Amino acid sequence: MEISIVVVNRNSKSFVDKLIGSLKNSCSDFYACKEIIIVDNGSTDGSLEIYRSYAKNINEPEIKVVPLGRNTGFCYATNIGVRLARSELVAILNPDLYVDADWLRPIMEDFEKMPRLGVVQPLIYWYQKPEEIQATGLYMDLAGNYRANVFGSKTLLAPFGAAYVVRRSAFLEIGGLDPFYFMYHDEVDMGLRMWLAGGLVMLEPKSRVYHYMGGVTPQAPYIKFLKVMLARRNQIFTLVKALSIAWLFVSLFLLSLVNIIRMIKSKEMVRPIISAYYDIIRNIRHIALQRQMFSKKRKLNE
Structure with a gap:
């Protein structure tokens, strides 16, 4: 088996x-790592030029740089990278991390060992x-909030989005990451769809990477609003798209109560949460179409 590595840069x-130093180390020690694909989301800080320089000077593994010219969002850029990958296994990485050699x-x-592993x-x-x-x-609770795997179980609902490896065929079969999400909650949506389509999601504790968390996220006030709005909107979208009618009503009711409590506790939450619900209503046709498309691919119930 061979593996490609996709990094979305911004x-x-x-x-x-x-x-790059850590990836080169890991690939030189492991023959099956054939390529590193850098998908650039319109970077303006000089990082694109640095990646291009590495691509010219490193032959093993091959480094490909794919400039998109604008910020298309993490999901769209990831899908581009996975489609370009030549291997059946694809590692999807944030740019603000490094990896162990092995x-x-x-x-x-x-x-x-596990053919169903996605x-x-x-x-x-x-x-x-x-x-x-x-x-x-x-994991995800009944209200659609995602929770950390505090017990260290190897079986997961979804990976943490900073670093994970997918089986390319299974990933593309379920539609990859949904570009509508732009960023946030996309890995939960993908993991849930993978499970309901019959795939497996797991943690491998013998494999280690090191992530900065928010190292490339701007800290402007508007970004703070956008983070809350997208997280709340995408949370609702995931529930509407993937859950059966019975579970959907229960989850939306609980989530609405949680969001009301959030707004009561903090005035800063009012505008982004209301904007999230407004955006869901505005895009209801798109969401209904996504739900219909996914229902045809699901093999399991909740």
């Missing part, structure tokens, strides 16, 4: 050298504190 200049080997062994997440540690665990995977 203004990550300060992280490029450590990321991080790919246990993951690839998992895929070889997604594997490595154990993710903090970039700044490499001895502390940051993420072990995600």
Whole structure:
């Protein structure tokens, strides 16, 4: 089995050298790693030029740079990278991380042993504190809130979005990441769709990567609003798209109560949460179409 690595870049200049150095190390020690694909979302900080320089000077593994010219969102850019990949296994990485030299080997062994396996997440540690665990995977409660895998179970609903490996054929079969999400909650939606289509999602604790968390996310006030709005909107979208009618009513009722409590506790939450519901109503036709398309692919119930 071979593996391709896809990195979606957006203004990550300060992280490029450590990321590429660690990926080159891991690929040189592991023959099955054939290519690194950098999909650039309109970077303006010089990181695109640095990646291009690496692509010219490194032959093994091959580095391909795909400039999109604008910020298309993490989901759209990821799908571009996965479609361009030549391997059946594809690692999807954020740009603000680095990896252990042997991080790919246990993951690839998992895929070889389990034909139904669709997604594997490595154990993710903090970039700044490499001895502390940051993420072990995600679950979702009845209200659609995603929760950390605090018990360290190897079976997950979804990977934490900073780093995971997919079986390309299964990923594309369920439609990849949904570009409507732009960013946030996309991995939960993908993991849920993978499960309901008959695939498996798991954690591989023998594989380690180190993630900065928010290292390339701007901190402007509008970005804070956008983060809350997209997270709440995408949460609702995931429920409407994937759940059966009975579970959907229960989840939406509970989620609405949670959102009301959020708005009562913090005035800053009022505008982004109301905007999230408005955007759902505005895009109801698109959501209904997505629900119909997914219902044809699902093989399991909740």
